[in-house]
Amino acid sequence: MNSQGIVKNRGFIDRFNLWNTEQSEAVEKIHAVIKENGLRLIRVAWSDQHGISRAKTLTIPAFLGAMKNGIDFNTGPLFFDTANAIVYNPFMKGGGFDSDEMTGCPNYTLVPDPLTFKSLPWAEHTGWILCDAYLKNGNPLPYDSRQICKKALKELNSKGYDLLSGLEVEFSLTKIVDDEIDASLLGAPGSPGQPPKVVPVARGYQYQLEAHNDEIDDILQIIAENIQQLDLPLLTMEDEWGPSQLEFTFAPMKGIDTADTMLLFRTAVKQICKRHGYLATFMCRPSIPGFFSSGWHLHQSLIDINTGENAFIPNNSDGPISEIGQQFIAGILENARAATVFTTPTVNGYKRFKPNSLAPDRAGWGLDNRGTMIRVIGGIEDDSLHFENRAGEPAANPYLYMASQILSGLDGIERKLQPGPLSTEAYNDNRPLLPKDLQSAVDSLKESEVFHNKMGTDFVNYIISMKESEINRYTTYVQENNIEDYANIVTEWEHLEYFEIF
CATH class of the missing domain: 3.30.590.10 (Glutamine synthetase/guanido kinase, catalytic domain)
Known part of the structure; x- marks a missing residue:
């Protein structure tokens, strides 16, 4: 893996056939939006188990590489509850999941969904895209909630x-x-910090x-x-x-x-x-x-x-x-x-x-x-x-x-x-x-x-x-x-x- 977090195994998305025709055709439009809007950074986002967006911010070269190979993403967020208290010990055999693929807090692969690409109007020169999570063998990450929903939709279809x-x-x-x-306000893992002091607006x-x-x-x-x-x-x-x-x-x-x-x-x-x-x-x-x-x-x-x-x-x-x-x-x-x-x-x-x-x-x-x-x-x-x-x-x-x-x-x-x-x-x-x-x-x-x-x-x-x-x-x-x-x-x-x- 290089310093930008790009997975070395070239062609991950094509190799495992992870995009449908509509997704593949949307890539050209993304290239055009990046150029037209002068985007410099892309937030590559993923919904964790709590429905909270986690993300890496990529430069344009790194993002274009991710559109072919996906990007490495730390499994760390999967081990935490809502306050980032550690629920599973990643350093025991099986990572607490009884799965060799989860031992040692390894990386998995995030695959951007081209149909979700946006240019963020409030963040200058910044794009945003949602991802699905996969194991290195091309199988869906079993703990990815978006994949759970897509599976349910497929059964309904x-x-x-x-x-x-x-x-x-x-x-x-x-x-x-x-x-x-x-x-004094920072908190700690499993013990959230103090939020800002606020007043009602009405x-x-x-x-x-x-x-x-x-x-x-x-x-x-x-x-x-x-x-x-x-x-x-x-x-x-x-x-x-x-x-x-x-x-x-x-x-x-x-x-x-x-x-x-x-x-x-x-x-x-x-x-x-x-x-x-x-x-x-x-x-x-x-x-x-x-x-x-x-x-x-x-x-x-x-x-x-x-x-x-x-x-x-x-x-x-x-x-x-x-x-x-x-x-x-x-x-x-x-x-x-x-x-x-x-x-x-x-x-x-x-x-x-x-x-x-x-x-x-x-x-x-x-x-x-x-x-x-x-x-x-x-x-x-x-x-x-x-x-x-x-x-x-x-x-x-x-x-x-x-x-x-x-x-x-x-x-x-x-x-x-x-x-x-x-x-x-x-x-x-x-x-x-x-x-x-x-x-x-x-x-x-x-x-x-x-x-x-x-x-x-x-x-x-x-x-x-x-x-x-x-x-x-x-x-x-x-x-x-x-x-x-x-x-x-x-x-x-x-x-x-x-x-x-x-």
Whole structure:
């Protein structure tokens, strides 16, 4: 390997046939964009197991080499939980994974996906591209969440369907008042440093108040301009229920594009805001008095690959949604408890599941009912008929959130499950309750045949280990500080753990 991190084995991408025709044809366009925009640096990014973007920045010669050979990338991030506490010992045989290929914290190969290339409008002369991770033998890295999602999509395609999904994302915007960094604030691996001191940007509680958006119009204009320059299909921005809480929505996208958009959207918003003296957090419920929980509602429908039509449109006898749609929903409801590890993967996210709160507390479905986990939107004459899952938190790994929906829904189709009666009283239905905390969700995932079979036992056990490391550190904090009402309050531990990184 040379000093720029380029893998010596020439032609890695061609040798293992890792690009399809569309990806190969996109390379010429990338060369043109680099020249036209005067790009000097390219950020080669990869989503880690937590849905956080990790990246190397390459010069143009190094990047052009990577478009043939991939680049070496340290497996190090795979060994860490959300606070970079070491979960696996890479220096024991098998690296803690019981795999010779993981011994000693070796490199793997990142392969750029040419279809994801962007010129970053806020970073001068800088491009950005997403990657898939591979072992040196050309096989997908088993712990790459984007590969897990692509595998789920491929299985859905084999059944004759594609996923059409849209983003409805809430987050909190704050203004930085003190961004001091000194040795006492740095933290350590497994013990996050102090985030900047912030203040809210608006007073609550005035849902969708126009004046609140006008008060922060300067930063909203900048965010919107940059997001649109990235060609992300932004539709709306609005003031939400809590102070400093915003919601952005995006037009529906097919396949992996939705997850890619969510990763880039979160990354972009955080970087843009920080450059202008703001801190945007996708942490579900920040530890700031008066702040409310934020959710991520994932809108979903299936498209018939052969006809291009919405497979959820019912016949007159089907009811509010087609038979396939009901089976898909039934699968999501059936697997909801285990899937919550993927839709709500942080300790903090479970502070949101409260009765009568616009967030679900049980696995039910209803017609345009914001209290149910699955909300069906549209009617028999509506080509946009779909449903949203309201259980997600905005810090979720987008690839695992989407994969959990696809695999759960396919389970419903394969077993011809039925979702039961529609809910009219969302918080009083006799439905399985969602997990009350992350440990309960992990316990359900341990017992899930669907996710063990579809994602692979090695991967599921890997995610369980990540989450249990996080849970153990949280439990230790709660016990050492004698916090009795920890289920109902947001602790300082959560603020340090999630506020800045997400």
